Amino acid sequence: MNRALFAIPLLLAIAMGSFFFYVMRSGIDIEALKSPLLGKPLPSNQLATIEFSGTRDPSSLHEQGPFLLNVWGTWCPACFDEHPVLNRLAQEGVRIIGLNYQDDLAAAQRWLIELHNPYEVNLIDADGQYGFDLGVYGAPETFFVNADGLLVHRQVGEFTMEMWRNELQSIWESML
Amino acid sequence: MVAELGLLALIFALIFSLLLALLPIVGWYGRYSNLLAMAKPMAQGQFVFLLISFLLLVWVFLTDDFSVAYVAQQSNTRLPYYYKISGIWGGHEGSMLLWLLILAGWTLAVAQFSKALPKDLVAVVLAVMGMVTAAFTLFTVFTSSPFERIFPDIPADGRDLNPLLQDIGLILHPPMLYMGYVGFAVAFAFAIAALITGRMDNLWARWARPWTDMAWVFLTLGIGLGSWWAYYELGWGGWWFWDPVENASLIPWLVGTALMHSLAVTEKRSGFKVWTLLLAIFTFAFVLLGTFLVRSGILTSVHAFANDPTRGQLILAILLTTLVASLGLFAWRAPQFREQLSFHPGSRESFLLINNVILVTLGVIVALLTLLPLLWPVLGMGQVSIGAPVFNMVFNPLMALLIFFMGFGQLLQWKKDSLKTVLWPMLIWLPISILLAFALTYLYGRTLNLLVVLSLVLALWILFSSLLSMQKRGVFAADGWQALRRQPPSYYGMLLGHLGVVLVVIGATFVTQYEVKRDVRMGPGTEHELAGYRFVLQDFEVVEASNWVADQANMQVFRGQRFVTELQPQKRDYFIAGQVMTEAGIQSRLHRDLYVSMGEPLTDGDWSFRLQVKPMVPFMWLGTLILCLAGILAVLDRRYRRGDDYE
Amino acid sequence: MKQFMILVWLSCVAMAWAVEQTGSQSPLASQTSIFEFHFEFANDEERLRYQQLTRQLRCPKCQNNNVSDSDAPIARDIRQRVYQLLNQGFSDEQIVEHMIARYGDFVTYRPPFGWRTAIIWLLPMALVLLAAWSAWRVIKSRAKQQVKPLNQAEKAKLSAWLEAN
Incomplete structure (x- = not known):
């Protein structure tokens, strides 16, 4: 038997240890779920709007330019925290579409009046079926859709102005 | 003040462990017998x-004393005293201290009970254990002290122990599991001592063996208790989920079981030496890997104290240092233990080899499948879940194969035996057992579920093989009683151990294949029928204890x-912890469990219920207990042959 | 270590509960129970398929739990969709694919076979083959070794050694 064979366990252990250190130090978020819709168009469906402006199909909204589809509800505290950031972005000219997810219509309308309305239009998804087709698993979620109607990025959970400046803004600008 | 004394004592223990790690090694190299003699008092002091x-x-x-952060987090004035104590090992810091105490306990036991062993070997074994203790005591003192105070805002009361942990299961399960986990440090230390001193003979194996067996018994018991606890305490009747944290205890068990068997060859035949050393190192390495996985939160199993990356990296550093040092030593010194033990393909050695290969393969595969999901996010390829379906697909066939070979292995003699002496009876038995299994399955379930058939075939296979083995030893002859008494306990240990495995397999197969569950809506007077049982809801009542209030359903x-x-x-x-728990109503009989859990209140005073009838569940617990008994018998055997050297 | 696993569960339960309280999921949808007692099944086989599917699907919100045992709102949504699709006559594979199209491979405990996931099956298979091959080789080589009977000098040495021990 070759003496070198005796070193194999050692090498395996070192390889494995380095892998763990890499994973822990690289800061890769191993829990972030990637949307299977990336690079694909949004699912097509006719949804009513909070503004009573007829129905809209999210998969054809890109014809007026790229946009963010923000999934929110009045029952969601993180959405409340995120709202000022959306207001700010809307001011800066970012096009934001709302998807009011599993919510009460009257409460949603009151929310938009009291907290300002950053959304170009708000689609109603009261039973959550459209959100399900989007793969939403917790609000807020924000879908970045480019001018071709393809999903470029999905942000799960609340984002802050700082996160926007650091990572999200460049994604948005690359879509313009 | 008391907390500070506790920390001080911990620091003293650290000093003792550092000395224990250092002095005997210096003594060994410099041949100072007075330094070697220091090992025992240091182990005692630690x-x-x-x-x-x-x-x-x-x-x-x-x-x-809620000024101590850990107490405030884990306890509450209203908690009964036994949960206050068991709350100590309900969280990271306290469970680390228990881990250390148990490790020191094993070290002390080695120091006390090894009078017949060469002094220098014992000293080196103790030193290696001292190194492990020192590393983890350092870790505990600096990152995980349970004695940390919170000033100045001392809470008036604690946050209460996690309700899931307020249970007899938590009182027993972690200490047992740690006894097992940490007990493998002894086998590890023996292996390292063999590598350092260059001495590894039958005597070495004879001494390492009972320690390994004991650790294995505790680990088996710990895993069994954990499974049992999950079964009745979580409220849904699940008992194994292939969760990373469970796998973390199963992997050392698999590799440890291999070690137990390979030690037999090392003891009786002076064979498989290099392999035994490697297994001893690997078993403990997997223990440390499990500790790392569970306490670092690197895997997607979210658990409560998974959120400190520095702790995770430190444990990883300890793990890697241990591994690099021990495997480096192995690469350097193990080649001297190469032997070319010869044995016939139909001998017990070759079947123990097969046993080892399958068990280690199982352990490595479980480890890989547990860790593999990390790969996808690292490569930026999204997320993949590897769960029960994949584990079962790989684990079950290999387990079946293992049991199949076990049937031959336990019949064969050392060194040279011919498969032929056992092959024919076994081969004739095989079709009979298959037919029998089909018949039994049909009688039991009125369907021909192939997995159930397979589990029964394996059970009958082992049963027959055990009877054949007893027959070969003359148990069924005229003076059978004498032959029965002549067999050493380890022989019964072997038979019982294999029987225990089969019982667990039967229980697990039947419950997964035949359990029925139904979600229903029930109010007083409603009844539902399931698997021949009629569940009649009588009424609801409110039950109170010091720290909870419950809605209880009385169901006949x-x-x-x-x-x-x-x-x-x-x-x-x-109400203190602010959590709602489901306490299932269970009636257990050997052939089935009735399992009812309450869901949520509905309109009109009704509740939703989950009714379950789960066949053969107690077989799993019984099998586990028999496995433990088998391990204990094996240990007893070593004891009374202490005086003489070779059989 | 099981208590840590219990904590896994607890955090799921607690998370689901907290979610219910703070409302990261709509309170409108939270009227239904974790126990789907209101689902009617045409026959036992369909019920079994439902139970197996909900055990195979993983709850995306709480990290290691199937949707059958999880009371997270998203798990409930998935259960309802599974039930709908079952009633519409979808096969098990189609239902799992439906979920993967929305939640990714993460959602199933049995990853679909493909180039991205081939390693999950190939690696264990390779290991088993390697193990079988090495066991075969060792047994063969050990069997070949000649066992020479001891000569006189060796016998003397052995008995001397045996006495010494």
Whole structure:
């Protein structure tokens, strides 16, 4: 038997240890779920709007330019925290579409009046079926859709102005 | 003040462990026998101070000193005293201290009970254990001290122990599991000592073996208790989920079982030496890997104290240092233990080899499948879940194969035996057992479920093989009673151990294949029928304890017109912790469990319920107990042959 | 270590509960129970398929739990969709694919076979083959070794050694 064979366990252990250190130090978020819709168009469906402006199909909204589809509800505290950031972005000219997810219509309308309305239009998804087709698993979620109607990025959970400046803004600008 | 004394005691223990790690090694290289002799008192000192430290923590818990952060987090004035104590090992810091205490306990036991062993070997074994203790004591003192204070905002009361942990299961399961986990440090230390001293003979194996067996018994018991606890305490009747944290205990068990068997070859035939060393190192390495996985939160199993990356990296550093040092030593020194033991393909050695290969393959595969999901996010390829379907697909066939070979292995003799002496009876038996299994399956379930058939074939296979083995030893001859008495306990240990495995397999297969569950809506007077049992809801009542209030359903179960039992499932509101728990109502009989859990209140005073009938569940617990008994018998055997050298 | 696993569960339960309280999921949808007692099944086989599917699907919100045992709102949504699709006559594979199209491979405990996931099956298979091959080789080589009977000098040495021990 070759003496070198005796070193194999050692090498395996070192390889494995380095892998763990890499994973822990690289800061890769191993829990972030990637949307299977990336690079694909949004699912097509006719949804009513909070503004009573007829129905809209999210998969054809890109014809007026790229946009963010923000999934929110009045029952969601993180959405409340995120709202000022959306207001700010809307001011800066970012096009934001709302998807009011599993919510009460009257409460949603009151929310938009009291907290300002950053959304170009708000689609109603009261039973959550459209959100399900989007793969939403917790609000807020924000879908970045480019001018071709393809999903470029999905942000799960609340984002802050700082996160926007650091990572999200460049994604948005690359879509313009 | 008491908490500070506890920390002080811990630091004293650290000093003792550092000295224990250092002095005997220096003594070994410099041949100073007075330094070698220091090992025992150092091991004693280390244990005493860890014990003091632990008792002081108990004291702090019992006196409700909420200025100690860990107490405030784990306990509450309303908690009964036994949960106050068990709350110590309900969280990271306290469980680390228990881990250390148990490690020191094993070290002390080695120091006390190894009088017949060469002094220098024992000293080196103790030193290696001292190194492990020192590393983890350092870790505990600097990153995970349970004695940390919170100033100045001392809470008036604690946050209460996690309700899931307020249970007899938590009192027993972690200490047992740690006894097993940490016990493998002894086998590891023996292996390292063999590599350092260059001495590894039958005597070495004879001494390493009972320690390994004991650790294995505790680990088996710990895993079994954990499974049992999950089964009745979580409220849904699941008992194994292939969760990373469970796998973390299963992997050392698989590799440890291999070690136990390979030690037999090393002891009786002076063979498989290099392999035994490697297994001893790997078993402990997997223990450390499990500790790392569980306490670092690197895997997607979210658990409560998974959120400190520095702790994770430190444990990883300890793990890697241990591995690099021990495997480096192995690469350097193990080649001297190469042997070319010869044995016939039909001998016990070759079947023990097969046993080892399968068990280690199982362990490595479980480890890989547990860790593999990390790969996808690292490569930026999204997320993949590897769960029960994949594990079962790989684990079950290999397990079946293992049991199949086990049937031959336990019949064969050492060195040279011919498969032929056992092959024919076994081969004739095989079709009979298959037919029998089909018949039994049909009689039992009126379907021909192939997995059930397979589990029965394996059971009959082992049963027949055991009978054949006893027959070969003359048990069924005229003076059978004498032959029965002549067999050493380890022989019965072997037979029982294999029987235990089969029982667990039967229980697990039947419950997964034949369990029925139904979600129903029930109010007082409603009844539902499931698998021949009639569940009749009598009424609801409110039950109170010091830290919870529960809605309880009183449900009677009938089989036909015959009253079977009354079950009392509860929905408990632990108002201090602010958590709601499902306490299932269970009636257990050997052939089935009735399992009722309460869901949520509905309109009109109704509740939703989950009714389950789960066949053969107790077989798993019984099998586990028999496995433990088997291990204990094996240990007993070593004891009374202590005087003589070779059989 | 099981208590840590219990904590896994607890955090799921607690998370689901907290979610219910703070409302990261709509309170409108939270009227239904974790126990789907209101689902009617045409026959036992369909019920079994439902139970197996909900055990195979993983709850995306709580990290290691199937949707059958999880009371997270998203798990409930998935259960309802599974039930709908079952009633519409979808096969098990189609239902799992439906979920993967929305939640990714993460959602199933049995990853679909493909180039991205081939390693999950190939690696264990390779290991088993390697193990079988090495066991075969060792047994063969050990069997070949000649066992020479001891000569006189060796016998003397052995008995001397045996006495010494």
